[in-house]
Amino acid sequence: xxxxxxxxxxxxxxxxxxxxxxxxxxxxxxxxxxxxxxxxxxxxxxxxxxxxxxxxxxxxxxxxxxxxxxxxxxxxxxxxxxxxxxxxxxxxxxxxxxxxxxxxxxxxxxxxxxxxxxxxxxxxxxxxxxxxxxxxxxxxxxxxxxxxxxxxxxxxxxxxxxxxxxxxxxxxxxxxxxxxxxxxxxxxxxxxxxxxxxxxxxxxxxxxxxxxxxxxxxxxxxxxxxxxxxxxxxxxxxxxxxxxxxxxxxxxxxxxxxxxxxxxxxxxxxxxxxxxxxxxxxxxxxxxxxxxxxxxxxxxxxxxxxxxxxxxxxxxxxxxxxxxxxxxxxxxxxxxxxxxxxxxxxxxxxxx
Ligand SMILES: [Fe+2]
Numbered sequence: 001x002x003x004x005x006x007x008x009x010x011x012x013x014x015x016x017x018x019x020x021x022x023x024x025x026x027x028x029x030x031x032x033x034x035x036x037x038x039x040x041x042x043x044x045x046x047x048x049x050x051x052x053x054x055x056x057x058x059x060x061x062x063x064x065x066x067x068x069x070x071x072x073x074x075x076x077x078x079x080x081x082x083x084x085x086x087x088x089x090x091x092x093x094x095x096x097x098x099x100x101x102x103x104x105x106x107x108x109x110x111x112x113x114x115x116x117x118x119x120x121x122x123x124x125x126x127x128x129x130x131x132x133x134x135x136x137x138x139x140x141x142x143x144x145x146x147x148x149x150x151x152x153x154x155x156x157x158x159x160x161x162x163x164x165x166x167x168x169x170x171x172x173x174x175x176x177x178x179x180x181x182x183x184x185x186x187x188x189x190x191x192x193x194x195x196x197x198x199x200x201x202x203x204x205x206x207x208x209x210x211x212x213x214x215x216x217x218x219x220x221x222x223x224x225x226x227x228x229x230x231x232x233x234x235x236x237x238x239x240x241x242x243x244x245x246x247x248x249x250x251x252x253x254x255x256x257x258x259x260x261x262x263x264x265x266x267x268x269x270x271x272x273x274x275x276x277x278x279x280x281x282x283x284x285x286x287x288x289x290x291x292x293x294x295x296x297x298x299x300x301x302x303x304x305x306x307x308x309x310x311x312x313x314x315x316x317x318x319x320x321x322x323x324x325x326x327x328x329x330x331x332x333x334x335x336x337x338x339x340x341x342x343x344x345x346x347x348x349x350x351x352x
Contacts, residue, residue: 001018001019001020001021001067001069001088002019002020002021002144002147002148003019003144003147003148003150003151003152004090004150004151004152004154004155004156005017005018005067005090005151005156006018006147006150006151006154006156006160006180006181007092007154007156007158007159007160008159008160008161008162008181008182009056009127009159009160009161009182009192009193009194010053010182010183010184010190010192010201011184011190011191011192011193012055012056012057012193013053013054013055013056014053014054014055014056014059014159015051015052015053015182016028016050016051016052016053016054016067017049017050017051017147017179017180017181017182018049018050018051018052018067019048019049019050019144019147019180020048020050020069020071022071022072023045023046023048023071023072023075024045024069024070024071024072025043025044025045025069025070025072025082026050026052026067026068026069026070027043027052027067027068027070028052028054028065028066028067028068029065029066029068029087030054030058030059030062030064030065030066031058031061031062033058034068035052035053035054036052037050037051037052038053045072045075046075047179048140049179049180051179056193056194059092059094060092060094060195061094062092062094063091063092063093063094063095064089064090064091064092065089065090065092066087066088066089066090067087067088067090068085068086068087068088069085069086069088070082070083070084070085070086071083071086090155090156090157091157092156092157092158093126093157093158096126096195097195097196098195098196098328098329099327099328099329100126100127100194100195100196100197100327100328101122101124101125101126101325101326101327101328102125102126102127102128102129102161102325102326102328103118103119103122103125103128103129103323103324103325103326104128104129104131104284104311104312104323104324104325104326105118105119105128105129105130105131105312105321105323106130106131106132106133106165106248106284106285106286106287106311106312106323107132107133107165107286107287107289107312107314107321108130108133108134108135108149108321109133109134109135109167109314109318109321110134110135110145111318111319111320111321112145112148112149114319114320114321115149115153115321115323116149116152116153118321118322118323118338119153119323120153122325125158125325126158126195127158127159127160127161127194128150128153128154128158128159128160128161129160129161129163129246129284129326130150130160130161130162130163131163131165131246131247131248131284131285131286131311131312132163132164132165132166132167132168132248132249132286132287133165133166133167133168133248133286133287134146134149134165134167134168135167135168136167136168136170136171136174137168137170137171137172137173137174137176137177138171138172138173139171139172139173140173140176142171142173143173143176143177143180143181144180146180146181147180159194160182161182161192161194161201161246162181162182162183163188163201163202163203163246163247163248164177164181164183164188164203164248165248165249165286165287166204166205166206166207166248166249166287169205169206169219169221187203188201188203189201189202189203189228189231189232191235191237193241196241196242196328197241197242197243197244197328198237198238198241198242198243199237199242199243199244199245199246199280200232200235200245200246200275200278201245201246201247202228202232202245202246202247202271203224203228203247203248204221204225204247204248204249204251205219205221205224205225206219206221207249207256207261207263207287208260208261208263209222209263209264210222212260222264222267225264225267225268225271226267228271229267229270229271229274232271232274232275233274235278237278237279239279242281242328242333242352243278243279243280243281243352244280244281244282244283244284244333245275245278245280245283245284246283246284246285247283247284247285248285248286248287249285249286249287250283250285250287250288250294250308250310251268251271251272251301251302252268252272252283252294252300252301252302252303252304252308253285253288253292253294253300253301253308254300254301255288255292255310256285256287256288256301257301257302262301268302269302271302272302272303272304273303275304275306276303276304276305276306280305280306281306281333281350281351281352282306282307282308282309282333282350283304283306283307283308283309284309284311285308285309285310285311286310286311286312287310288310289312289313289314290310290313290314291310291311291312291313291322291324291337291339291345292308292309292310293307293308293309293310293335293348294307294308294309294310295307307348307350309324309335309348311323311324311326311335311337312324313337313339313340315340320340322337322338322339322340323338324336324337324338325338331351331352332349332350332351332352333349333350333352334347334348334349335347335348335349335350
């Protein structure tokens with residue numbers, strides 16, 4: 001494998017992204033059962049990236065898995081030839097259901113070395129949240145750097161909740177991002193569950209109109225947001241879990257929606273009203289590049305009856321990045337912001 005397995009949280013599933021060194025069949029074995037990529041009955045070998053979807057309950061129970069790689073010698077039409085299978089075993093952290101810890105990052109913008117050092121002191125976390133703007137993807141290697149980074153911070157032993165940001169829609173290769181990260185097919189919005197947590201991953205698309213000269217009708221995000229509205233309206237949750245949404249762009253805050261960035265008010269207003277009916281404990285955002293806790297308000301750009309927590313900070317020279325430790329315990333969620341001001345930025349606690 002080029003990198004450690006990347007495991008993404010999507011719906012009730014773990015989406016494994018495996019990138020072998022050569023063209024190969026890839027499968028995952030858990031408790032003696034093999035899981036393959038679903039491709040109309042064919043085990044795919046032609047693509048560089050493989051996505052294998054496994055129910056969370058299966059891996060959470062087992063606490064370990066084996067990746068099996070079978071390199072292609074020649075996948076000719078008849079009598080295809082393969083090398084011997086090679087197995088790689090991994091442990092998977094499954095020791096906590098109710099007292100979960102996450103490290104939250106957004107707006108990495110290619111600063112992987114800094115981001116790695118941020119996560120390192122929090123080795124015991126149960127999962128990582130990466131909320132958009134890892135960077136533009138002009139070529140496949142730009143996404144590989146993200147996959148490599150995720151492998152380095154998780155060692156294939158904890159999952160990631162990945163949400164797409166506006167920069168992640170830019171570049172020649174952005175249309176293939178969905179293959180390399182956890183999304184719902186090609187959609188960047190989906191429900192997620194993870195043990196005692198549940199919520200919504202939201203995708204605002206670009207930060208300017210589709211007609212902006214910067215994008216020159218590369219996208220149809222105005223329509224995409226309308227489709228996403230239907231999904232938000234239909235999303236239902238059980239009441240016994242921590243419930244939150246993750247959206248890169250804080251579409252409800254004046255801090256994000258001003259000047260040329262103040263787009264699609266009518267659709268976002270419908271999003272805001274629908275989200276206010278969900279009973280969210282909080283929403284996590286990035287995008288503005290400074291820490292901010294925005295308490296529930298009717299008078300923001302859009303109304304929100306939950307706090308909006310912007311948990312990423314980027315220095316103005318784009319040389320430093322900061323994230324947030326999030327701890328879920330006893331019905332409370334505690335946010336520890338570790339930024340330029342260190343401990344000076346006060347902790348924030350949300351009661352579920
Ligand atoms: Fe950003």
